[in-house]
Amino acid sequence: MKVIGLAGWSGAGKTTLLQRAIPRLLEEGLRVSVVKHAHHEFDVDVPGKDSWVHRRSGASEVLVASSRRWALMHELRGAAEPRLQELLAKMAPVDLVLVEGFKREPHRKIEVHRAANGKPWLFPGDSGIVGIVTDAEVETRLPVVHLDDIDAVTALIKRAAISIEDLFSEATA
Known part of the structure; x- marks a missing residue:
């Protein structure tokens, strides 16, 4: 089972992005589940x-x-509150688990950033961020794709996803 997080401030478009990406991933034959963090x-x-x-x-x-x-x-x-690792252990096996939120957890994630939000970037201070999905210009060595390019978003998701075992050994290394 592979896992990748999508992290960003409220209003960045994480849920909308997943709503568009999940059907595309299913079309490719992947079984997909989601873990969603709620702040309240x-x-x-x-x-x-x-x-x-x-x-x-x-x-x-x-x-x-x-x-x-x-x-x-x-x-x-x-x-x-249970940690992400504990919650993932409760999930039924699928090909890919998309983790929405949990931006403070030390796992591999893609930052979702919307310019109109006016919020700061997460990636400079979070070494777990391995890619960015945004509608803004940004200078970084990380892979960057546009919020509206769902083919590129799903390709980034698949490239960045990592096995659960490797996810947590990488986070603690």
């Missing part, structure tokens, strides 16, 4: 529904299953 409290179930009631009542985990999908919700209940 979020809900995946509907308030008032049974799973929500069970979770709000204090259950540590609630697994919801149907003939179409299943979802496992795990409440941390004050425990530390």
Whole structure:
């Protein structure tokens, strides 16, 4: 299983980029999953529904299953937020895992940067960044592709992806 992160400030276009890149990767025959980091409290179930009631009542985990999908919700209940490596270990095997966010984790990632955001670049201070997807001019030795060039974006994703085993040995080296 290979992994590559997409990191950038909120509003840079990471989700939109993934929405456009995932179908292209699927067309190439890859099985793709996503790990998404949220910076705030979020809900995946509907308030008032049974799973929500069970979770709000204090259950540590609630697994919801149907003939179409299943979802496992795990409440941390004050425990530390899990690190990316721990979360990736919970994923079912696929060809490629795209990690959206987790910009502070020490893993290999591609920076997504939108000029209109007015935010600083991440790459000068993050040695894990191995490529840039942007609509801005930038001077760097890293590979740079335009936000709208989905063929180039997917090629960069595939080139930059690394096996999970190598990902974390590289991050700690």
